[in-house]
Amino acid sequence: MAAFPSGFLWGCATSAYQIEGSPLADGAGPSIWHRFAHTPGLMRDAETGDIACDHYRRFKDDVALMKRLGMQAYRFSVSWSRILPDGTGRVNQAGVDFYSRLVDELRANGIEPFVTLYHWDMPAALDDKGGWLNRDSAEWFAEYASVLFRALDGRVTKWATLNEPWVVTDGGYLFGALAPGHRNLFETPIASRNLMRAHGAAVRAYRETGRHEIGLVVNIEPKYPASESPEDLAATRRATAYMNEQYLDPAMLGRCPPELRDVFGEAWTDWSDDDLAAVRQPIDFLGINYYTRAVTRDDPAAWPVRTATVRQDGAFYTETGWEVYPQGLVDTLVWIKQRYGDIPLYITENGVALADAPVENGRLHDPQRIEYLRQHLLALHQAIAAGVDVRGYMVWSLLDNLEWSLGFSKRFGIVHVDRQTQERTLKDSAEYYSRIIASHGRAL
């Protein structure tokens, strides 16, 4: 196997609410996920992020684990409400200090910090003011981002504004499965627009003082028509516009996909030229989260996108019900290059939830996860060979962690976490990934 490009960054990814625990420690304010998780009936097995992986207290041990595995980068998110407990205004220095210590620990171990500013956990105090439905949210976010830029820029050289605005709006405002748990078609495009305005405002703020790189992380699920019928082709266009183009088109092209008028109907209002200009800020990279594809058919009853995903005979499906389809990663990366140009890309999430075997004698055998990683890294190499400028790969995830409203039922980690003892145990996939990193991909 030919090596990956020199300078290619091998790492892993997590997010604050999913691993840190101690959500209200040291002056932190509650986030919408703390509020959501403590609302009866919303979380599987009534799980919360109160402890999670106890990373807030164990971060030095987890950094040592990353070092042992040879990680070159670590993508993590900052909890906004640790930094600004009320969302704006008063800075909680103890919160800033935690992330400063984490960054210093990473750098002392030769691991590059890759910081996500927003991975879904808005301060509850701002949700009380309308959250992403309030146009002031762009200014709130830029204020929060600027506090972190001042505190950490220079030691942090890669910043991502948002993680997956599609999930924030589809899960948090349309279907209600994620915080803040709204189910409102009219709110959804409003939240989308304000999230992207916030992205643009944070990028503009960064350009005032920042000396390094800032980008946007999106989830992409390539859509393939179930048939060549006009209905299925139109459905595939709607699904592509709704999930894959809805955020990248404004950010990269300064326009919205026209199919969104059809998807949202009377809930849709065109973006103003000022908003489009404010969102389309030059960025240094795109982060792509890839897990699966969707073979798509027309389904008039499936409000509001009116599409359905067709299960594929003979395919392997993960514990989250996702088809394993590595070719979709190749197709996604080539599509990004063709549609948005040659912007540097990072695979900021890729991984799999499996029904893992138990830990035995300090080991956990997960051959299927190894095969998932191998297939997707081969696909990644194929896309790079085809000329796509991919500069790094972050496996999701370092640790088995809180899978949002699914609780701890879905294990994505390459490291097993014992829920009772918090003991970390390397899975075989961690050893495999470590060999891939050490060989710069040649061991694939």
Ligand SMILES: CO[C@H](O)c1c[n+]2c([nH]1)[C@H](O)[C@@H](O)[C@H](O)[C@H]2CO
């Ligand atoms: C629908 O978006 C992606 O499939 C996606 C998958 N995932 C994500 N986005 C999120 O960024 C993580 O917080 C999840 O833990 C992770 C695993 O579910």
